[in-house]
Amino acid sequence: MGEGPGGERNFPPGGGGGGGPPPPPPEEYEDFLYMVIKGISLNREKNFCLQYEQISILLLANYVVTFKEKADDTFDPIYNHLQNRTAYGRLAGITLSSDTIVDEYFVVEDSLDDVIDPLEDDILFNSSKEMLQTVQQIRRGLISMKRNISPLRELLATIQRIDTPLLQEKTLRYYGDVYDHVLRVTDSLESYRERISAMHDIYLSSISNKLNETMKVLTIFASIFIPLTFIAGIYGMNFEYMPELKWRWAYPAIWVIFITISLGLLYYFKKKKWL
Numbered sequence: 001m002g003e004g005p006g007g008e009r010n011f012p013p014g015g016g017g018g019g020g021p022p023p024p025p026p027e028e029y030e031d032f033l034y035m036v037i038k039g040i041s042l043n044r045e046k047n048f049c050l051q052y053e054q055i056s057i058l059l060l061a062n063y064v065v066t067f068k069e070k071a072d073d074t075f076d077p078i079y080n081h082l083q084n085r086t087a088y089g090r091l092a093g094i095t096l097s098s099d100t101i102v103d104e105y106f107v108v109e110d111s112l113d114d115v116i117d118p119l120e121d122d123i124l125f126n127s128s129k130e131m132l133q134t135v136q137q138i139r140r141g142l143i144s145m146k147r148n149i150s151p152l153r154e155l156l157a158t159i160q161r162i163d164t165p166l167l168q169e170k171t172l173r174y175y176g177d178v179y180d181h182v183l184r185v186t187d188s189l190e191s192y193r194e195r196i197s198a199m200h201d202i203y204l205s206s207i208s209n210k211l212n213e214t215m216k217v218l219t220i221f222a223s224i225f226i227p228l229t230f231i232a233g234i235y236g237m238n239f240e241y242m243p244e245l246k247w248r249w250a251y252p253a254i255w256v257i258f259i260t261i262s263l264g265l266l267y268y269f270k271k272k273k274w275l
Contacts, residue, residue, distance in 0.1 A: 001005075026155055026159055029163055032058060032060045032061075033059040033162070034056065034057070035056070035057050035155060035159070036055070036056050036057075037055050037097075037098060038053075038054065038152070039053045039054070039101050039154070040105055040149075041053075041107075042111050043109050049137075049141075050109070052144075053070060055067070057098065059166050063094060065234070086259065098178050099174070099178050102152075102178055102181045103187045104187065105149060105182075109188050112192055116138070116195060119134065119198060120197060123135075123203050124202055124206055127210075132200075132203055135199055139197075142193050146190075146193075149186060151178065153186070156175055156178055160179070162174065189230060216274065224261075224266070228258050231257065231258070235254070
């Protein structure tokens, strides 16, 4: 257990958070205030794989205590900020803790552009099953992010309405800024979800167009071979009296008819712009 400057302590207990349920509303007690915020980070070794952890913030009269599920550098900016002796420790601790967590949401969103932009360029012409799986993974990630971030708006709004001596008016103004940041994040998530939905529709349209092109080629081949099969079927019958069967040039003549019909149909399809 270590104590950071400005009276902020960071406890890294074990355990995993996962996406899980959204955080509960803040709990107000006589001498302290307790709240839970979902921390979201991006596993850069995998393609948009989100990692969640539950971050608990305990506000006392002179201290801000944070409980994290894993030890990392999330709160390093807070420690650096609190090195300034003129900063009001508890005020900076409580506001910067929540603001730093929300800033991580922006980092995750910024990485979305690096993933989505190449997909948008390739999905129309190089769509594949793997690309669809990536789109679906991002779609699920955005839904999970919104489910965990949206309750934070109500949590911050509730904090601003709480009548407690632990929160001064100056502190509440900072929470208003954090609330605005959360609104920006949720608005951006909606924008990304619309882009992903559009990409999903484009993928389905692309697959449908490819299927239509394949069916068109198969239909053209079938249209060419139908008359050829008809003629071959007539002369494949085992009737004794068929004058053409005893004609010397019957076989070459049939090939000439076959080629003429095939070229004629190809020219007709080309003229109709079916090819």
